[in-house]
Amino acid sequence: MAASSERPPPRGDAILIAAQSGRALAQAARRSGLRPYVLDLFGDADTLTLAEGYRPADGRFGDGLAGEGVLAGLDALAAMADKPPIGIVLGSGFENAPDLMARIGRCHRLLGASPDTVRVLKDPLAFAALCERLAIPHPAVTSEAVTDRSDWLLKRSGGSGGSHIRLAGAGRAPTGAYFQRRVAGTAHAVAFLADGREAAIVAVTEQWSAPSPLRPFRYAGALERAAHEAPALSPATLSQVTAVIAGLVAETGLVGLASADLLVSEKGWWLTEINPRPGATLDVLDRRDTPLLAAHIDASLGVLPRIEPAPVDAAATEICYAAAGYAPMPPLDWPDFVRDRPQSGTCVPRDAPLCTVFAAGPDSAATRDLLRVRAATLRTLLAPTEEAR
Known part of the structure; x- marks a missing residue:
């Protein structure tokens, strides 16, 4: 036939x-x-x-x-x-x-999250008031002029990726922006699934920045530790954060995959914001048997999935920002570890996200080393095109 x-x-x-x-x-x-x-x-x-x-x-x-x-x-x-x-x-x-x-x-x-939930969680003054009411450690925020500007940051409401964060300036915060008090600590994110009533922790990632002269707090990458390593957060801290997330979910009706951004030091921790959506760590976290987006959909429909054990190995991603503008982007033989590869012929402005580098290894140290090697390999690949600019 x-x-x-x-x-x-x-x-x-x-x-x-x-x-x-x-x-x-x-x-x-x-x-x-x-x-x-x-x-x-x-x-x-x-x-x-x-x-x-x-x-x-x-x-x-x-x-x-x-x-x-x-x-x-x-x-x-x-x-x-x-x-x-x-x-x-x-x-x-x-x-x-x-x-x-x-x-x-x-x-x-x-x-995913409803508009009303996002309205509360991403309005900086409303979120700060909610944290104060629930006794959640959260940096002070204001739209009024601040006296000691070195103690404050200027952020744009609803901004993402850290590129919008600056040192505080004089006077009131511009329209659509606010000041947040600076607090010390290393950056972590706690990913979780929520069904509007309860939450289940998926993973903790460590995060770091890629400062530039104009964007000193620009997001760079994240890492999930291997299963055999010491946890990124102490059991006591994770227990406290888990309780805080549960309280926020119950208050706001948040559903789906989301994350809580933290600054953690020896003196304690601060919740800086909730990202009510799948975030930048999706590549790192979507390595369990059950696909993470399927779990996100189930949670969004009110069914909180069982959280599976973390993968055995560590994984990390890092954004590569364009060191030079590409207009147009030349054809390149991109390595397999590169994701978000720009098409040849498209324009990529200087300092814009160019691509993402992925690495996995037996532990955090090996994974970070491999990430550095791969980032260096990518810079070597890009160098001739950048020198020609």
């Missing part, structure tokens, strides 16, 4: 993804057996390979996505699917846009 010329029906449910960078979510969707339709700012080569359908978003990295284009793009992506997508997962870029989230939710099922 002759083979049929018709295409086989697509496998897996369609799902919409919208984020500043949608590649990690698209990869997580594929691992979950879903077909991702992606809207983001970058349209890198990896995302286009993973996506069943793609549309570019308007906006600027760190500032979020522009509203009307998002709605039109999502409608176009939904129309591409053979049947209505099961819903939409929102990544970074919507922290300061609960009204836009609500408009999206009227057309597509939100799989």
Whole structure:
């Protein structure tokens, strides 16, 4: 019998993804057996390979996505699917846009935090008031002028990635920004799943920055320790943080995969913010038997999954920022450990995220060493194109 010329029906449910960078979510969707339709700012080569359908978003990295284009793009992506997508997962870029989230939710099922939850958690003054009411250690915030500016940071409401953080200046905080008191400590993030009532801890990651002259607090990367290593947080600290997360979930109705950012020192710890969405550590964490995006969807629908043991080995990612502007990006033979590879011919501004480097190893030290070697390898690969600028 002759083979049929018709295409086989697509496998897996369609799902919409919208984020500043949608590649990690698209990869997580594929691992979950879903077909991702992606809207983001970058349209890198990896995302286009993973996506069943793609549309570019308007906006600027760190500032979020522009509203009307998002709605039109999502409608176009939904129309591409053979049947209505099961819903939409929102990544970074919507922290300061609960009204836009609500408009999206009227057309597509939100799989993650509700607009009202995001409104409370990402409004810095409302969140600080909530922390004070629940006796959660949280740095002081204000929009009023501060006297000793060296003790304060200027942050943009709803900002992400750390590039928006500056040293405090004179006068009141500009519109859409606020001051936060500086506190000492090393940066950690506690990833968790929530069903609106309870929370379950997924993992703890250690984080670090990649300072530049204009962006001294720019996010760089994160690492999850190997299973046999000492935990990144003491049992007492993790117990306290777990209780705090449970209280915030119960207060706000937060659902899905989210994370709590901490600064931890010998004197104690501070909760700096809650990220009510899958975050930058998705690549590092999505190594358990059950795909993490499937767990996110279950939790968003009110079913809190069982948390599986951590992988045996350590893993880490680090963002490589462009040391020079590329207009256009030349063709490159990217190594396998690179993700978010920009397409040749596209423009990448100086200091913008260029790509992500991934590494895994038997322990934290070996993984960090491999990450450094791979970052150096990438810099060597890029050097000729940068020198030609």
